[in-house]
Amino acid sequence: MPSQHDKSITQVYWKPLEELLNPIGEKQQQLVGFDDEFNDIVDYIIRITHRIWEQKNIGLCYQYYSDICPVFTLGGYSEDVEQVVQNTLKTIAAFPDRSLIGENVIWKESNDNSYYSSHLITSIMTNTGDSEFGPATHKTGRVTTIADCVCFENKIIKEWLVRDNSFLIKQLGIDPIDAAIRFATVTPHPEFSQWFDAEYKRVLQSQHRIEINLNNEGWSPTNFVQSWVQSLFNQKQFSKLGDYYHIAASHQWPGGRQSLGVAQISGTLIQWLAQCPDAKMTVDHIAVVDFDKDTIDVAIRWSIAGQYTPHTQRLASLKGNRFFVLGASHLRINNQKIIKEATVFDEIALYANLIRESGQTLPLLEQGTKHV
């Protein structure tokens, strides 16, 4: 059976769209219960995404999502295919020209014939309709999304979806905290609170002081990722950044945080973590595939929990509230060092959750708040 390291599985990076949409060649994975047309799990993800989003066949969600399909986002929870269809329709109505450019699909095959896929997507979209962030702005923006899905018998049966909404919001000319204040007024699905509570407690219990040393001799991606999380995020040992990152690594974090090299990356991580100094981080899923001879791609789904220490006067009243992030990272690792990282989470939902949980009504900028 082909493995995660099999080169015959579709590789997205250099393939023209025409070839991705019209694949030739033989089936490379068993794909039990999937339609015969799909050669492998990457082919499945790329083509169904194109059909649903770019061709606007929203009804195909009924074909490619199971009736009960929990979808977890930091901004809300949906439970079944009906909600997936409705949410997709609402997004397309607000952003009718949304394109989904598949950047990468990192995957993992399980023994129960299910497949885990982590799909890194760049979208270009124009905000011509009202959205949960406010009235239509008629501006075009770009956003990075990572969709982690469990796929079984031709359907997505579970999904974790993260989107860099703060980056999008800034391009639309909306103040990110205003967007969070507006978004906080949306009442989430009742299941969301239960999931949030359970996840927050789970992540806080992580053993952040245990040493997880990087095993250079018996190097493995799993040990590398666990050690990366423990050393940098849980133990804040930033002098170890060079153990994990190439000295000129590129690092993309939400809201337009772009860094090159360990000095800049160090600044990004320290400044971001300072708003949750007691942050605990867990690795919730890892998938690894080959990119080329010396390079692998690693997809990580992770969570962070702690207490909020406001970084802006506008959110000062939220000090001590529950800070929780559902995030995902795609790492390209060459010769045991990260050369490229794309990390995605929804900062708008993060602040909206803090505001909603506080029960406070915070003023918008246009209501006289000083922009800080």
Place this chain on the structure above:
Amino acid sequence: MFKQLIELYTHGDLDKIRGNILHSTAWRQHDFTSYGNSQIEKQWLKSIEQFGFNQLESSLTVSGDNYSALCFELSNKNNEGHINISLFFEHNESHIKRVNCIVDTISLAQLMNVNNEELINILPIPDPLLVSQFDHQLHPQSNHAKPKDLVSLPSEMAAAVDRWWNIWQASQLAGFDTLYEKSAHVNIAGSGAKNSYEQLRNFRIKLSNALGRSYCQLENICFDPTEKTVAVSWQIDGDYLDNGIMKRIRIPVMSFLTIEDGKISGEKFQVDWLSLSKRFQLQTPLL
């Protein structure tokens, strides 16, 4: 691909270069990233409108394995206006994945016969950027990228590029006299077509003094041993006191070096100054 890229701007030949662009190609120009054919073609058409159909004055190519770079100069019919355009791109011989394009916008404003403010107004709105504060010091036990960390150069080239980087990363100004040919052709974006290395040295000193806590970071290097050319994509971070307000800014730079007998005989220092002004809303020009 060099030919296709040049003909895009000299003849408006979109068809030839279109075949090299992927659905997922990213093209960064004026600090704004266009993604995919539709956005990228819009960017091309805007550039062609602004540059006009001008003649190729000179070009410098750096043909690498996965990354290549091109810097070319266009001039108008009366030979009164010049513009330098630099591209650093990731490719696999048949397709281009990512392009970093730097246009000398001060020359562009002159070519278009508009003032800098007018051109700033019509440049695209740059991508959001949060520049983090970090420790910029070159501590004895901290690591900072050097050319050898990114590329394996022939020894003579490697020594010259190391010394060149030392000028920028460690402000080793004495390197100018020993590294550059006396007659080296230097072009500093925004400073006219022909400069000397002494002018580059003055520029380096002024830049150092204009920026507090500055830090130089390499992004990528490619080289062409047959042409003896090296292209370096890099950044300068620093504090800039802009009309009384301290701003942390980041300057994307592209340097094209021609190295002969261990010395730099030519350099193009490319920065898009007006996009920098737009991105950081600078009230006073950096230099």
